[in-house]
Amino acid sequence: MLSPEEWEAVRLSLSVSLRAVAFSLPPAILVALALARGRFPGRTLLDAVVHLPLVVPPVVTGWALLMVFGLRGPVGAPLAEWFGIRLAFTSAGAALATAVMTFPLIVRAIRLSLDGLDRGLEEAAATLGAGRLDRFLTVTLPMMAPGILSGAVVAFAAGLGEFGAIITFASNVPGETQTLPLAIYTATQVPGGEATAARLAGIAFALAITGLLSADLLSRRLARLLGRA
Amino acid sequence: MxxxxxxxxxxxxxxxxxxxxxxxxxxxxxxxxxxxxxxxxxxxxxxxxxxxxxxxxxxxxxxxxxxxxxxxxxxxxxxxxxxxxxxxxxxxxxxxxxxxxxxxxxxxxxxxxxxxxxxxxxxxxxxxxxxxxxxxxxxxxxxxxxxxxxxxxxxxxxxxxxxxxxxxxxxxxxxxxxxxxxxxxxxxxxxxxxxxxxxxxxxxxxxxxxxxxxxxAALTARTDLPLLAARRDAGVVLPCHVAAQDPAAGLTLLDFPGGRLRVSWREAPLGQPLRLRVRARDVAVALPGVALSGVLSTGNALPATLRAVERRGDAECFLRLAVGESTLLARVTREAVARLGLRPGQAVVALVSAVSAGQG
Known part of the structure; x- marks a missing residue:
């Protein structure tokens, strides 16, 4: 039904989005904790910076990444020189761009779950002999699980559709950075590509719906497990 | 500690x-x-x-x-x-x-x-x-x-x-x-x-x-603590234990340091320790010398010594009664104190209702 090139776009989309979520999850948990509970100077600024990719045009985000992580950028140059890691125009770069774009979604979801969390449970754990890290791992983190999970699934589904940041930072290389949206765009630019575009668009649609439905299902499951519903 | x-x-x-x-x-x-x-x-x-x-x-x-x-x-x-x-x-x-x-x-x-x-x-x-x-x-x-x-x-x-x-x-x-x-x-x-x-x-x-x-027990016997003494259920908490059970008569007998109380029957094994709040408003006093058991429904008439009469507002007094080693408080009107001529040191009988003793 799909040509090998089209399958490649689907596979690449899934892989890029998955890596993006894996990248951004740990820092997103820390940032969400800092925003929800921390009292430090610059908290408002951090909040704004985290949410920037939601409001700035994706192309601008991609451009900024190119400036920083490009081969001549302040971070990209040493990465390439010392470690041989190239981000611009690679699938790793596409994952980075997707991670930056979906980061605010994960942070928001986790923060929501933290706002509803009863600090009293951590106090109880403390009086029962659990130290800080112990409390975090055995009480806080499990209670955050629904937020983390739904944030990750929503970010994964949204990441499948990332276009502007990827094409600007990682370009449109078939088999390397040409994810589903880029493949669809490319197909519409080729005479006779309408059928390909329609097929790929259908797949993108199905993936998005599946992602959202499973996020909902999972968070409800977890909520029941945690006795919240 | x-x-x-x-x-x-x-x-x-x-x-x-x-x-x-x-x-x-x-x-x-x-x-x-x-x-x-x-x-x-x-x-x-x-x-x-x-x-x-x-x-x-x-x-x-x-x-x-x-x-x-x-x-x-x-x-x-x-x-x-x-x-x-x-x-x-x-x-x-x-x-x-x-x-x-x-x-x-x-x-x-x-x-x-x-x-x-x-x-x-x-x-x-x-x-x-x-x-x-x-x-x-x-x-x-x-x-x-x-x-x-x-x-x-x-x-x-x-x-x-x-x-x-x-x-x-x-x-x-x-x-x-x-x-x-x-x-x-x-x-x-x-x-x-x-x-x-x-x-x-x-x-x-x-x-x-x-x-x-x-x-x-010591704190509940004090009358100078509004947090306890101003309550409707002000009274002394007595440490008791179950001395005898009489379910047929509907009575439980409780021993406390200084005497024995008859209270409404409650399910408890013999010897079980139990605390009883005897509210001051459920304690009355009588002068000794009258045979009371035949004419009184309260069930408990304990020989006591009046230790002190303490004013409680304008109309009432607390009577501090020594019953054996224990202290009971009774809440009576000033009029009653005058009528009976109650004075510290006097021997009296403390009348404690068997029904109300220790009930909520």
């Missing part, structure tokens, strides 16, 4: 309290907002006081003068909160083991099976906290705290969120705990019946200050 001396400010509220809690159950009693929960939080290490010292068996937990502040996890003061605070993602069994796993090796205390049996938790072990009733939750919270092998058990209004039947379901477990475990407890409540049933030592708190502290 717990020693507490704290100074702390919470908004407009100033806490300035000092007391010592000997082994046994110490009840912090006072109206809402009197600072009792803040004191408990300071002992638990959940509140860092502006100034003060908390020491357990001589070792400081908090000492602001010397910069000592042990974090809660190193104090071994397991706490039972009003709302239970069970971990919703863990089963009852895992909740119970949470503290046990973190208790120091070799710490003395009851085992898992023993606590489960004591609190009647066998049927609940596999359940999630969300599927427990309020009373069950508090029993699990109690078990979880016990199994943490605490040096001091802290209870912050553990029954306040429960309705009356659930309270009656949990209270006996607390009594059993006091009688069996020998674990020192600091218990915060604004319910007098809980203080009556559980306290060895009572600390009265009002507006962030300790008004009085001492053994329960």
């Amino acid at each position: 717990l020693e507490v001396s704290l100074r702390h400010r919470l908004g407009a509220f100033a806490l300035e309290a000092a007391f010592a809690a000997p082994p046994g159950v110490t009840v912090l009693f006072g109206p809402s907002g009197s600072g009792k929960s803040s004191i408990l939080a300071a002992v638990a290490g959940l509140l860092r006081p502006a100034a003060g010292r908390v020491a357990l068996d001589g070792a400081p937990l908090t000492d602001t003068a010397r910069g000592v502040f042990l974090p809660p996890e190193r104090r071994r003061c397991a706490t039972v909160f009003q709302e239970g605070r069970l971990f919703p993602h863990l089963s009852v069994a895992s909740n119970l083991r949470y503290g046990l796993r973190r208790a120091p090796r070799g710490a003395a205390g009851p085992g898992f099976a023993e606590v489960v049996a004591l609190l009647g938790l066998e049927a609940l072990l596999e359940r999630r906290p969300a599927r427990l009733s309020g009373g069950e939750k508090q029993r699990v919270a109690l078990g979880r705290a016990l199994l943490a092998r605490p040096r001091l058990l802290l209870l912050d209004e553990p029954l306040a969120a429960l309705d009356a039947p659930r309270r009656q379901e949990v209270l006996p477990f607390l009594e059993a705990l006091r009688d069996r475990a020998g674990l020192p407890m600091l218990y915060v409540t604004h319910a007098l019946d809980e203080a009556d049933r559980l306290a060895d030592t009572l600390v009265l708190l009002e507006a962030g200050q300790v008004r009085a502290a001492g053994p329960l």
Whole structure:
């Protein structure tokens, strides 16, 4: 039904989005904790910076990444020189761009779950002999699980559709950075590509719906497990 | 032995309290907002006081003068909160083991099976906290705290969120705990019946200050403490034990230091210790020399010595009566004192209703 090139776009989309979520999850948990509970100077600024990719045009985000992580950028140059890691125009770069774009979604979801969390449970754990890290791992983190999970699934589904940041930072290389949206765009630019575009668009649609439905299902499951519903 | 001396400010509220809690159950009693929960939080290490010292068996937990502040996890003061605070993602069994796993090796205390049996938790072990009733939750919270092998058990209004039947379901477990475990407890409540049933030592708190502290029976016999004496149910708590049962006559006989009381029948094994609040308004006095038992319905006529007559407002007096080693209070009108010519030192008969004695 799909040509090998089209399958490649689907596979690449899934892989890029998955890596993006894996990248951004740990820092997103820390940032969400800092925003929800921390009292430090610059908290408002951090909040704004985290949410920037939601409001700035994706192309601008991609451009900024190119400036920083490009081969001549302040971070990209040493990465390439010392470690041989190239981000611009690679699938790793596409994952980075997707991670930056979906980061605010994960942070928001986790923060929501933290706002509803009863600090009293951590106090109880403390009086029962659990130290800080112990409390975090055995009480806080499990209670955050629904937020983390739904944030990750929503970010994964949204990441499948990332276009502007990827094409600007990682370009449109078939088999390397040409994810589903880029493949669809490319197909519409080729005479006779309408059928390909329609097929790929259908797949993108199905993936998005599946992602959202499973996020909902999972968070409800977890909520029941945690006795919240 | 717990020693507490704290100074702390919470908004407009100033806490300035000092007391010592000997082994046994110490009840912090006072109206809402009197600072009792803040004191408990300071002992638990959940509140860092502006100034003060908390020491357990001589070792400081908090000492602001010397910069000592042990974090809660190193104090071994397991706490039972009003709302239970069970971990919703863990089963009852895992909740119970949470503290046990973190208790120091070799710490003395009851085992898992023993606590489960004591609190009647066998049927609940596999359940999630969300599927427990309020009373069950508090029993699990109690078990979880016990199994943490605490040096001091802290209870912050553990029954306040429960309705009356659930309270009656949990209270006996607390009594059993006091009688069996020998674990020192600091218990915060604004319910007098809980203080009556559980306290060895009572600390009265009002507006962030300790008004009085001492053994329960001694404190309830005082008339200068409005927190106790101004209540409708003001009266002395007598330590009794069940001396005899007469279900046919509907009577239970209770021995207290200095005499024997007949009260409405209640289910209790012989010899069981029991505390009885004898309210001052349920005690009347008569002059001796009249054969009363044939003409009186009250059921208890105890020979007593009138120790003092204390004014209570414009119309009433408290009579302080010595019955053997015990003290009873009677609440009568000033008119009655004048009519009977009551004077300290006089021999009288204390009439105690068998029905009302100790009823809520």
